Amino acid sequence: MQRKIEQNPGLATDLLLHAEMGTVSHDDRYIVMRTPEAPEYFFGNRLVLQRRPSQEDRAQLESDFAALVGVPPAIVHRSFAWPEDGTDEIGLDAFVAHGYAASVSSVLVSQRDALRPTATNNAVHVRLFDSDRDWADWVRISLSEMPDPTCEVSRRCIDYQRSAYRRLIDKQVGNWWGAFIDGELVGSLGLFFFGHIGRFQSIVTREDHRNKGVCRTLLTEVVKRAAGMRDRLVIVADESYHALRMYEALGFARQARIGSVCYAPATSPVDSVA
Template sequence: MFETRSRGYATDLMLASLDGYVSRGDGYFAARTPTSPSFWWGNFVLFSEPPRKELMQKWESTFDEEVGCTAGIEHRNLAWDSIDGDTGDADAFVAKGYTLTRDFYLFAEKTRPSPHHRTDLQIRPIEGDAEWARADEIAMESFCDEQSTPSFRRFLSQQASRYRRLVNKGFGKWFGAFSNDIMVASMGIYVRDNIGRCQSVATSPEYRRSGCCGTLVHAACSFAFEKMGAREIAMMADPSNPSLRVYQSVGFEIQERVASLSHSKTNCV
């Protein structure tokens, strides 16, 4: 695993390294995933310290030289290796058109059933084209709305294909929650060096707030602990996302508060 203060960001670097490249420079790690240039967390730079106004140009040139050289990159995504929410001089970047994003990394060494655990659901690794297509459909239902652009929908489909390739290479498993043989929720877990990372937890809209998400996360993580060699599992969550409480209800704890700066190059001032 990569030597960073943030164990959460180390898992982002791990995921990028599975089908891409991670290089180390003077005061930063650079991650590139040429097969998925629109995946911002597969194409980013993690700096060792929070942003400073006088280093803005250096940070941008570092990204452009290390990551932006990849065909299809139309963004900059800049993170820093702090776990206490320090944002440094982020306001100077925001004034130039960047978006400041705050996230939590949660960790668990074991999980427990949620208060709304569903014993009627079957949780298992998915298999076959039809089940992967259904998982892709659930992601579309969960993460898209009428304002979602065609490019974002293409990105989700590309990510679904990427997730499947990584499973086929033996890096992880994708899980489905089934109600009467119908997949109603899905998520992935990838493991390396005994550290697992959850990906794309999604529940079909009509099954939300019914215990499906918590049941899936607990069962999938239990599988990873028992059969995939994971000793600890990480996940990233938006502080404002209601699912945060679900993750906490099954045993995940907030241990890192991180921030990042990003923008589409076409929107750069």
């Protein structure tokens, strides 16, 4: 199983990041991700599987999730991910019929110095986050990306992510960068390093500034200033995400896929910021 994960740079860097933010443990069947201080953080409390599950696996997976990750009232969701082989359509209708949300993400990789020249927005100023105000603005933008920005669970998940990312930065694992226009935060991303691999995290553009070259400018500048001699840069994005083509135009190529399913009570939002 470990070999399959290592061959998927998206899952491999997910686990490296999570090992710094929570706990990661292994057995013969699963990799167990837990975030004890944030039990409502769906994508930080999950089982990583060896392969795509079948409908016949569901009951056993739910039982194992309860034993290895947790049960209500602390853990009210069930979340599973796996390295997805091939490029075919993924049939998870049986899980969806039982209340699960299913998604497939593309793992995009750019080799060193492979980013292509692109038009940027001269009005965008790119710099490191350097104040509590920057992070407060990040919280507001991140909440707006959630299915229910007013939900208290959404607020707690975003607050946890802010604290976890700031701890990673304090440990000098990486940094958080912002795109500013006239002093206002309009986009941001994290970039964290593990040896010769750089992993982008939570790339977001404020909704009222999309299609203005903000993300292109931010990515281009951050790679130029921070990526250094890293051999590979990794982005993971949902295959329905509007920015996938832009990443490819910049020189990122789809190298792998990640499948996932998550069940959560109707009152709890599946966190969309990864």
